[in-house]
Amino acid sequence: MNIQSIIKAGIMCFVFGNFPAQNPWPKITETAKPWTRWWWMGNAVNEKGLDKALTTLCKAGFGGVEIVPIYGAKGFENQYINYLSPEWMKMLQFTTGKAKSLNIGVDMAVGTGWPIGGPQVDKEDAATKMIVQIYTISSGEKFSEKIILKDEKQKNLKTIKLDIVTAYNKKNEAVVLTDKITNDGSLNWKPDSGKWTIYAVFTGKTLQKVKRAAPGGEGYTLDHFSPDATKDYLKTFDKAFRNSNYGIRSFFNDSYEVYNADWTPDFKNEFKKRRGYDMSPYIKYLVSNEENEITGRVKSDYRETLNELILNNFTKDFTNWAHSKNSKNTNQAHGSPGNLLDLYAAVDIPESETFGSTVFDIPGLRRDSADVQKSDKPDINMLKFASSAANVTGKQLISNETFTWLTEHFKTSWSQAKPEVEQVFLSGINHVFYHGTTYTPADVPFPGWLFYASVNFVPENSLWPHLMGLNSYVARTQSVLQSGKSDNELLIYWPIYDQWANPNGKDIAFKVHNVEKWLQPTPMYKNLTKLSKMGYALDMISDKMIGESKSENQKIHTAKEGSSYRVLIIPELTYLPETTLHHILKLAQNGASVIFQNEPKDIPGNFEVEKRRAELKSLWAQIKFQDQGENIKTASFGKGKIVLSSDIEKGLEYLKIQKEQLTETGLKFVRRQFDGGKYYFIVNHTAKDINQFIPLNYTGKQAVIMNPENGDFGVTEIDNNSVRIQLKSGQSLLLKNTETVDHSIAKWNYIEKTDSPISLNQAWQLTFKEGGPELPKSRILKNPEPWTNFSEDSATQSFSGTGVYTTTLVLKNKKADEYLLKFDKLYESAKVIVNGQEAGVVWSIPFEINIGEYLKKGKNTIQIEVCNLMANRIRYMDQSKIQWRNYHEINFVNINYKAFDASEWKVQPSGLDGQIQLFPLYFSK
Template structure:
């Protein structure tokens, strides 16, 4: 490897001097540390095990846990505890009490498994669907068939009922016949002419039950569109919790995965109240894939009603209930058939999730195709739905269920986790929850109890000794990202009616797993992507948010606690509510800047469509556009309105500045605090960055802060630019302040390097912990992975920590610092120099500063390397050792097929290539 490329621009330098009193890092709270989803398998927990695991998590740098009870391990049924039973509540109280002592937080799911539901969900409150049957009838024909439900699974239910009966002739004339059907299904109606088709719509049940339910948690999933169902469901928690919240910080609801739920018992009445007309004459257009304009309008109204029902009847009620317990609530809105922005905004902590792994261009980052799911790739713009809602409404925390199925089980290393975490942060999210950690009783052997979906953030993981490196990085980063408030300057309207107006399908669920269908093909998404890469900072806004927005010093603000925006962009769309256009023009009248990508020409929905469309057109014509170069512009009241197909030209015209630092390939997210701004900057390119980068705000003083190790110092600035040195894969926080503090030492930039010393002397290799057995110690004449020694079977099956030790004679020590650089590391390591802990190497680039631990003459260097769990699991499967035996789904691989590691290749473990000690000199 080219040494020049490895270390020339290293940022792992540190500021020298007594500057602890002026430390710019925000105070670390429990929320700044990473949290983890904590699965209680079978809820088979006890006080001894809870105490042990919480203490272990605390020592590893976790700030809290999120309890989710799920199915259990076979053979332990006698230790299961029923969900919300007095014994379960006793274990919960012990957990929160212990966590409080450890200064950790505790959240819990309002249900077991997912989606929410359980034994308290009666048939009446269960997820509901429409069932449509059609019949043909000839003129003057006595219709003899009974209109009764044919579905055998639904027949025995007490809540099924006939809701709508409508007949259509060949001219599409409709007659509602609901009141002409007797209780036994007899139709008392006979057409006089023409051929008719009857649509009979019944209210049925999806019959879906909770997935991965825990003991005491099995039952129907909830009807999210019914306020009574929501209130009935939460009564069970009122009974269990009484007047206490048992120390729960936030009650959590997982993603909406209720399949086929497209109706609720009083939907007709709610529809008429909200949309202004009776749905019954138009039921045909709702249930058929009809390409007509009528079908699109009816379906748009139906989908909008569904969205309002889940918002008002479930989400808002859930929030109010959590507040009644003096707790917060956390909700994953994605997957639901509702406006994600409004749903996220209606809770205390909006939560997104990531699934799968991203392809980054970071030098040396391994990505084994056979160990990943190439169909699922996290998308930063999908994540922004949650952060946008929070930023606009002033929520301080935006959480994320992170790293689900990052790779195959037991094959994820911490250097893969870091860039995924960084991408989450770059989306504006600031509260990461690992997915996840499984409770394991103290007497269960390796690998302990495990959840079926990776990643395995468990103490039994052989990489656990070095997880503090990852956790500390996240802690420092989140301490900054949870400070102040978002500093995004652009609002972009989400044209959801373009989704709702599609004549295809019925309900529209906005899932993370199908964004290639509903999000990525849209002009809205293309604008988000392009503008983000160009250096603009954006949040997305809904119609509801626009209706609530006001002007503050010519900036758009929805909430006093939320963000303040310089411009509102209306991307290319087909449908826009006339009321939304009116609200937009009111904002402009009061001083807002607006950019339209095209003229909105149509309104969604059916009620008074012609009248509303004419109103839309009248409003549009009231804008006095004039041609100005590449754009059309208009002064409208105190504000400006721009019309251009090229949004960036519109932003230029309005003098909205982008951050030009993205021209280098760097990514950033920006926050403002009283007296300045933070820039969190990440280098996900394959190249080193060693240059001055421009910033839109530098203030009077700029400090550089390294989230990897906590170092900081005053940066060199010149003409609104800041000098940075970032290798591929590194990140940096820039703190630009309006005041200067001369007591803080300067940042130490690398000026030059001396010839490196290659540690090619003999090494001793021994093993300190792991299994199934410790391999024998050996002397190495050449540095290499311990898995190279194929003649020793124990090296092929071992997962744990191996210790590489050597002596180094340093003839002179005349550099400012020394960098220990690793060619290849499988997978993370603790470095000990002369008996002193020099730190953890866990992410790219694999290097660490060790100068302050070295001395002239003889030095002893120990490198304690921890490898993956994979080789030991491979050994166990090859020898048919039982380690996975669970109820429900048991244990599956990344393709959701039965897991079997017996045919895996041995994963390289230890050190490979060269290790070099590089003398470095800082600029004076």
């Protein structure tokens, strides 16, 4: 069924089309639409500007905004508003009121710039680090030094204190001397014999301040490990918001980018309470990088303590505070030194982040190596930490900061954004936030205010008229991905203790930007990659989550509202807590299936090692394996089964876990379940077109294809549990497979035959509709070609905006079922108008659109409104020394964080190029 005529433009501001009653698409809510991070530069906003900006975003198909104040533009200082001041709160209240009238949502950051911090963070609550000073003392020698802090930046801080003093001899025998230090730093101790090394640990401050802070948001970053620091910080928001949430849906906290914060004033006591022993005799092992067992054990305990502190003293308190305001909270856990799965799971909306661009095999997808990040590439398994945490604990929304530094400024097309956001969806994420949109006052000329790391989702972008194509695609896709719940069948354990036992360094930050160090080399990562490629759907699980899971009817149920899984995989590891093994065996006892890639070698940590090690071995000995040959051992354990094999695939085959064979074609998928059926989101990122029956693990009694690009839908052909799919390279679709049959839904239109194409390589008129710096002259073209080919007209080289190509086509007859208009090359997107009627927007690969319903026998007028990149106009401005970069702090940089200069850029091709053809199509009957 074709519904393009019903929803020509896709998303409307208030309502998403008016579908017929049998329409299978879920309702498009404000949450299903894409949201955008909304930078308030200098907080220089006013009601008139906010009204216009929100209305414009709404009309473009956005469902919400996330307010993040940052540094401002020079020359506008008199318009700055201090963060959380009464005037700022007035602007916030106007924003949420206007947004409500437009039916869009508002989130806001609990701070300005990043990481979290501000003027309310005094030095007591500021991010804290341990400072270690080393001394030597020998028997018979007078120790005249004072054990006082030497760091000039720190010594005058009232918050500095001496935490631990421990001496070691050559045999590594330890004597704790903390209580032997007088108030003036004198040491009241002498060794009986030998030479001793003294380690003195002071509580210091990182002195890091908020990066990119907005007016009123400047100050120290927060000590995430201190409960008092978190509570003190949020009191400022209590005062500003009083008893209202001002219409904020969710309070947002950006990624943990607190550098050198590895201590907190009460750490020594917290460590003893949580780990069961005093760390003072072991401080040498914490601050050294010695490759020995005790160093790894002490550091593991230290890192586990940091994890518990940030989880309990910041993340959970942040969640509880947001709930006290009748709002939700959103948190980016990555970058922190804690268990990302537990940290993501402790908030309402876990949020991940993509940074840089991915290499795809899609022919024609532009990717200039000079315009992309050299090192950062989004990793789908990194994204899965957030979606796994949500799926395991039953959270409906998983968000993502999407498109950060996708390409160089002004060179990102919507066709480049599509496969990137599809990879985000394939990771299980279903609530994307574009990065991002900058508020710009009406009197600021082109290109308006811009944020240095964003794709510019702003009205000043010359591609803005066609953004609805991308936004409607995202909205339809997310409407499905936000329905029901995840349908992944496998759980894989994250052996974080293998990471925490690393003898090098102190805290370990699990960052997006260094996955090649901490994630990609691990057996878990290799299993995730291999099994996903084979067609298995997986989530990751933590020790804490395993402890909270139950098994029933041969399924593992991870939470009250969480998903259920068929198998728990324990990848190759060294360390496994005996408590975790106990919980795993309990799950098996009650019917769960478990695969171990190897026998756990040891317990982590330095407390009661021998006792706990013996318990681990005793628990393992309860499993009575039978050798099945071919690298597989199995055991019945209570109602469940346990498999031991280094080859996870063999273990899954033994347990009769069926993979999705569709991945053998190169297709990718993510699956959702709902009452009475399942959804499949299927993407073709291969270089080839797919036209065949694809086997599915679940087809139901009826399968309906849904096209997220234009909203079309129809009943598929099913043969022997396989669904017929026609997907060109770069395309995607959704399948709704149900146990009920709706006879009112028409059959899907499969293309069975294509007649010889009608070439439109003929005369076209080229005019210019809108853009700048000036409109080029109109001209008649012998064949369609880019307007940038006409270098004799300087205006064509500097123009960014919309060019309109117009021609006529005489159709002798109209016998085909459909007519497909296909562009060979398109720079960058186009609105197609046939006989005065809008047929839709062509914005993604393959550059084609069905226009049959708008054609008529005889003469037809075809208009192609093409939008190009902003790049050529920016190039012109830099060549002409027109000032447009005028910001405080970071005054605009390129993708390599060097000073931005477009004056040497090549002119970017703009307009139509190559063959334009009309293909008569015939559908199966």
